[in-house]
Amino acid sequence: MPIREGNYQVNPDVGILYLGTVLKDAGYQISLLDCPKEDFSFSDFRTYVKEGDFDVVGFRCFSRDHNYVNHHASIVKSIKPSTLTLVGGPHPSALPEFVLSRMPNVDFAWKAEAEEGLPQLLRMFSEYKHEIPEALLETIPGLVWHSRKEERIVVNKPGFGIDLDSYTPAWELLKPETYPGYEERKTVSTRIWDGFFHVTTTRGCPFPCTYCNAPNLSGKKLRHRSVDKVIEELLILRDRYNAKRFSIIDDEFTLSKKYATSFCQGLIDAKVNMKWDCPNGVRMDSLYPELLLLMQAAGCDALCVGIESGSARMQKLIQKKVTVETIRERANMIAGCSNIRITGYFMIGFLDETEEEIQETLNLACTLPLRRAAFNVVIPIPGTQIFDELIDNGRLKLEEINWDTLTNDQVAFKRNHVTGKRLLELQREAFLRFYSRPSVALSVAKETLRNPNVLRASISKLRKLSWRSETYSFTPMYLGSQRAL
Structure with missing residues (x-):
């Protein structure tokens, strides 16, 4: 969750929890960071990313978070350009082409639910890194991506096919005992x-x-x-x-x-x-x-x-x-x-x-x-x-x-x-x-x-x-x- 200012309440985010659970069940190592809960500055975030040396960093984004997420992604790429950066949530779901075009340091965005498609993308990234064939990207539900071949942003059809009973939320990922x-x-x-x-x-x-x-x-x-x-x-x-x-x-x-x-x-x-x-x-x-x-x-x-x-x-x-x-x-x-x-x-x-x-x-x-x-x-x-x-x-x-x-x-x-x-x-x-x-x-x-x-x-x-x-x-x-x- 990105840094936020103004009127907000610090609570565990179950949307991030569900994504984290699906990835954990798929065998990936997951770290969930709630910047408002940790009272992070951008300097703190920079240190966290540098010390973590992550291969993939994703952000949940409401429309009010647009500028903050954009700056977060810039920090990630300045530290490790090879990191795969992702953004999902209500804002890119509503304005997928706009968000991906206005966030130059974000590699992929997501439209609607990501539990079904995100593990697919990470499997492809593990094999191809940043050279995933476009024919494969086309198969991922909800993915928003740059097509070099067609020189445009492609928005795949959203996927609502995840079985809601296929996982039990792994609350330990959010560490609820650390919240105010x-x-x-x-x-x-x-x-x-x-x-x-x-x-x-x-x-x-x-x-x-x-x-x-x-x-x-x-x-x-x-x-x-x-x-x-x-x-x-x-x-x-x-x-x-x-x-x-x-x-x-x-x-x-x-x-x-x-x-x-x-x-x-x-x-x-x-x-x-x-x-x-x-x-x-x-x-x-x-x-x-x-x-x-x-x-x-x-x-x-x-x-x-x-x-x-x-x-x-x-x-x-x-x-x-x-x-x-x-x-x-x-x-x-x-x-x-x-x-x-x-x-x-x-x-x-x-x-x-x-x-x-x-x-x-x-x-x-x-x-x-x-x-x-x-x-x-x-x-x-x-x-x-x-x-x-x-x-x-x-x-x-x-x-x-x-x-x-x-x-x-x-x-x-x-x-x-x-x-x-x-x-x-x-x-x-x-x-x-x-x-x-x-x-x-x-x-x-x-x-x-x-x-x-x-x-x-x-x-x-x-x-x-x-x-x-x-x-x-x-x-x-x-x-x-x-x-x-």
Whole structure:
């Protein structure tokens, strides 16, 4: 994971874990480096790479990481030019040709999942080094590569053929005991949203939401891990790392009622006895009383729900395929039939959204039975319909995008009706209105006073809401480090 600055949380990354596990099972020696966790500077990274003398170095890349990953790769090549450099993740998956052309020190990029194709590439590299025949490169699912013969960048068809039950995640590769707060997180069973032991049960999403790129990353078809395999992983976390809770980070955990029911019953039958939550956001229209009661019996004590907007017009425009009336009905149903705590995810600042429609979202948030809420500024995520439309109408120019601004608390593009300054004011107003209500404020205060990490995070959030402009004002680390190359 690359060096990162700004607003982020340090947690084990299961995407890297799964890739590492597949390569470990194939017989390769693997080292996973989480630069934010290690608090690395680029000088630290240079030393690490030099001492490690790696044959292959790969990077996970979100769009906000573009400039940082580019600089990481430059450091690797300056130390050992023969090193094979790779980049994968959401950013190259959405903009494969652009990323590979703009990162001159990256040899290959990846579109979508890499578990199936990466071992194939490494086997070819072991045999041919940097002279892998193009006929072989063409066979690797999802590979993005330079064709010397055709003088262009080739993007192979993504592969979604990996058997999700073909491996059990090797958590020892991530060394979870070295992450901040590990001792506290493994022993406190009442704390929610610790975001530490992330587990996936499904991949894929069939919905066309305009703000989300999930279907392009993991396919539109919903695929499941077997319940037995997931429970096997949970028992390892419980017995080896004394984990008391876990988080299901699927995009669509509850979409298949049959699978969700089977999973919950499996937890009960296996006596896993762990608390759990769903922080990525489940669809409210996939929930019903019987499932919620079974989830609660199986240990679920918190859900995040994707609400996005309180405006009926915006719900149609973003193709969420859910109505405001359904949102109200299901939120009240969750609160009425279970003790599961609900956090609502909201988005403000869609291109054609008016201030009145943003106020509708704020009003909805304050009338629903939510324990927590997040109000995020819309990000133009590459690969989404929102991003494509902004490019098509000239609001964004691919060559001019400042990738450092693609975070949910900065303003990356101009809206039709609301200025960037006003949008940030509305975001601040949303948080203050929601959390200043006595019942919510008391609940937050109790959790904050109980937990120093929550206290620090709360203070940091308040500072950012009070003292910020439309973009961060610090000088990125990669700019200061470029002089050292």
